[in-house]
Amino acid sequence: MRAGMGKRISCIFSMSSFSALKSGITGICIQTFSAALFRRYLIWKEFGCGNIVYLAAITGIDPNLYEAASIDSAGRWRQTVHVTLPGIAPTIVLMTTLALGRILDAGFDQIFNLYSPIVYKTGDIIDTFTYRMAFESVRFGISTAAGLFKSAIGCFLIVMSYKAAYKFSGYRVF
Numbered sequence: 001m002r003a004g005m006g007k008r009i010s011c012i013f014s015m016s017s018f019s020a021l022k023s024g025i026t027g028i029c030i031q032t033f034s035a036a037l038f039r040r041y042l043i044w045k046e047f048g049c050g051n052i053v054y055l056a057a058i059t060g061i062d063p064n065l066y067e068a069a070s071i072d073s074a075g076r077w078r079q080t081v082h083v084t085l086p087g088i089a090p091t092i093v094l095m096t097t098l099a100l101g102r103i104l105d106a107g108f109d110q111i112f113n114l115y116s117p118i119v120y121k122t123g124d125i126i127d128t129f130t131y132r133m134a135f136e137s138v139r140f141g142i143s144t145a146a147g148l149f150k151s152a153i154g155c156f157l158i159v160m161s162y163k164a165a166y167k168f169s170g171y172r173v174f
Contacts, residue, residue, distance in 0.1 A: 042107055050095060054088060061087035093165045101158040104150050126150050 061084065069079045085092075108127035115128055124132075126146055134143035165171045 038107060038110060041110060045107075046099075053095060054091065057088040057091040058084060089169065090171055093169060093171045097158060097161040097165060100161045101154045103157060104153055 065083045065087070066079055069083050074082065104126055106125045106127065108125070108131075111123055111125060111128055112131070115123060126149075130143045130146045130150075133139045133146065162172075
C-alpha cells in the first residue's frame with residue numbers, strides 16, 4: 001500500500017514528466033520543483049513569524065496617537081504612514097538586521113528530509129554540503145571551513161546592518 005501512495009504523491013508533484021511515473025522514479029519531481037517549493041515554504045513561514053512580532057509592536061503604540069491623528073483629519077492611510085510606521089520603526093530595523101544574519105540559511109531540516117543523490121545538483125545548500133562532507137565523506141576540514149564561512153558572512157552582515165541602522169535612523173541595540 002505504501003508503494004501505491006508514493007506513486008500517487010509523485011503524480012501530484014510531477015505532472016509534466018510522465019516517463020518518471022512509468023519507471024517509478026519519484027526523485028525527479030523533487031529535483032525539478034524543489035527550489036520553488038522551498039522558497040514558498042520559507043516565505044510563508046517567515047511571514048507568519050514576522051506577523052506575530054509586528055502585531056505585537058503595533059499593539060504597543062499608544063491609541064491616543066491614532067485619536068489625535070483622526071482629529072487632525074488623517075485617514076487610515078495617513079495614520080499608517082505617520083503613526084504606525086514610526087511606531088514600529090525600531091522593530092522593523094531589528095527584524096531586518098536579524099533576517100540579514102540568516103540570509104544564508106535555507107532551512108536545513110526541510111531540505112534534508114527530501115535529500116537524496118538525485119537532487120544533489122539542485123538541492124544542495126551550504127548546510128547539506130557541510131553535513132555531507134562531515135558525515136558521509138568524513139572530511140571535517142572542508143565541513144568546518146564551509147560552516148565557518150557561513151557564520152562569518154552572517155556576522156559581517158549583522159554588523160554592517162547595525163552600523164547602517166545607527167547611521168540612517170539612530171537606532172542602537174547596544
